[in-house]
Amino acid sequence: xxxxxxxxxxxKGVMLLTALLTGLGGMAQAEPLELTYLGTAGWxxxxxxxxxxxxxxISRVKLDGGPGTSPEDTRPVVSRSDYFVSDTLLIDSLVxxxxxxxxxHAHFDHLADVPYIARKTGAPVIGxxxxxxxxxxxxxxxxxxxPVRGGEDYQFEQFSVRVIPSIHSALNNKHYLDSRTYTExxxxxxxxxxxxxxxxxxxxxxxxGHEVLTMGxxxxxxxxxxxxxxxxxxxxxxxxxxxxxxxxxxxxxxTNYPRVVxxxxxxxxxLPYRFSQQDAVTLKLLPFKEDVARISPQTQVIIPxxxxxxxxx
Numbered sequence: 001x002x003x004x005x006x007x008x009x010x011x012k013g014v015m016l017l018t019a020l021l022t023g024l025g026g027m028a029q030a031e032p033l034e035l036t037y038l039g040t041a042g043w044x045x046x047x048x049x050x051x052x053x054x055x056x057x058i059s060r061v062k063l064d065g066g067p068g069t070s071p072e073d074t075r076p077v078v079s080r081s082d083y084f085v086s087d088t089l090l091i092d093s094l095v096x097x098x099x100x101x102x103x104x105h106a107h108f109d110h111l112a113d114v115p116y117i118a119r120k121t122g123a124p125v126i127g128x129x130x131x132x133x134x135x136x137x138x139x140x141x142x143x144x145x146x147p148v149r150g151g152e153d154y155q156f157e158q159f160s161v162r163v164i165p166s167i168h169s170a171l172n173n174k175h176y177l178d179s180r181t182y183t184e185x186x187x188x189x190x191x192x193x194x195x196x197x198x199x200x201x202x203x204x205x206x207x208x209g210h211e212v213l214t215m216g217x218x219x220x221x222x223x224x225x226x227x228x229x230x231x232x233x234x235x236x237x238x239x240x241x242x243x244x245x246x247x248x249x250x251x252x253x254x255t256n257y258p259r260v261v262x263x264x265x266x267x268x269x270x271l272p273y274r275f276s277q278q279d280a281v282t283l284k285l286l287p288f289k290e291d292v293a294r295i296s297p298q299t300q301v302i303i304p305x306x307x308x309x310x311x312x313x
Contacts, residue, residue: 032311033210033232037304038094039273040109041216041265043234047207050158052100054203054214054234055110056117059087060269063192068270075272080193084108086116094307095121102161102203103127104216105168106134106182108195109269115188118144126154126161130182130198137188150201150224164202164225169218169240204228210312213255215264219244225254232312237263237288248291257296260312262304263288273306 031048038044041055061084062069065077078084091113098121103111111131115138118125124144125135132147146154150165170176180196202224203214213230218241233255241247252258266284267277281303289301302310 032313033207033212034309034311035212035232035234035262035304036309037262037264037306039267039306040269041104041234041236042110043214043264044095045205045207045212047210050099050207051097052102052159052205053095053098053117053123054102055104055216056095056101056113057109057111057269058091058094058113059085060272061087061192063270068268070271070275073272073275078192081191083189084112084192084195085189086113088116091116091120097121098123099158100156101125102205102214103131104166104202104214105200106131106195106198108192110216111135112190112192112195115140126163126203128181128199128201130196133182133185134188134190134195136185137190139188148201149199160206162204162206164204164221166200166202166215166217166221166224167219168197168200169236169238170243171240174243204230213258218247218265220251220254222250222254228254229256231259233258233261234264235261235288237266237284239284248288249295252292252296252299257299259298260300260302261292262302262310264304267306277306 034046036044038056038058039060040057042057043054045052061078062073062075063078095117101114101118101123103114103125106128111134114125115135118135118140124146126146126148129147132145135145148163150163152163154161178197181198200217205212210232211230212232213228214234215236218236218238235251263285267280285303292299292301304310
């Protein structure tokens with residue numbers, strides 16, 4: 001009997017050691033999560049095996065030609081009454097293989113390049129009913145679309161995503177409100193102004209070893225974020241959040257003071273990629289970084305650059 005007990009204990013010890021070594025080996029082999037900033041609220045996120053795009057607005061048209069544009073930008077002016085035309089050459093140079101696309105809401109600076117990207121790559125798209133109807137107008141088939149309203153929590157083969165109801169930034173000095181939706185497929189092509197909000201979302205994307213909470217606006221519904229523990233927060237940062245009550249404090253607290261915070265939707269999206277964004281960094285990001293250091297000293301704030309890749313272990 002003692003012999004069998006000793007043998008059993010030895011086997012258990014070997015199994016435990018093997019499990020520990022396997023776990024350590026898995027930790028050593030884990031790839032970092034890479035996040036590439038596409039400008040506006042756009043991101044490419046990959047764990048090395050699986051790639052998602054979030055709000056991939058790449059064309060960055062010279063909107064209206066007024067404040068925020070540069071005389072050195074020689075591209076034609078695009079007004080809100082013009083039909084939106086994607087810069088397909090630029091998109092082709094930046095977007096190759098994509099496994100999934102997430103869209104926070106249907107304004108042109110979030111959705112307008114998605115029809116071309118979805119058609120080019122065949123990637124499925126998760127978005128509101130309005131976003132999906134716009135994509136249907138551009139010929140994206142139903143089997144490629146996942147219409148959501150917030151509250152869904154979907155498991156896919158290589159990741160899971162919780163869809164979170166949200167609200168748009170408080171634009172126009174808090175006078176913004178747009179309850180329009182497309183419950184039917186509109187006629188394409190759409191003018192810039194016809195890319196309506198159609199409701200707003202956030203996404204909690206769970207990769208192996210990381211949870212990324214994405215924002216497409218400088219606003220959120222606090223109760224919808226309670227209990228979330230993302231280690232990476234793509235935080236909406238712009239001047240509009242200054243009109244909200246304790247925005248930075250509430251956002252960091254309700255998301256449990258994430259390890260890494262990366263500002264999003266902060267840049268001047270009327271300028272091409274090659275133009276400096278230093279004014280926006282100075283006005284918006286540096287004060288935000290200082291405030292986060294005060295509220296949550298253990299949180300690392302990383303300031304992204306256009307088309308620059310941030311690697312998070």
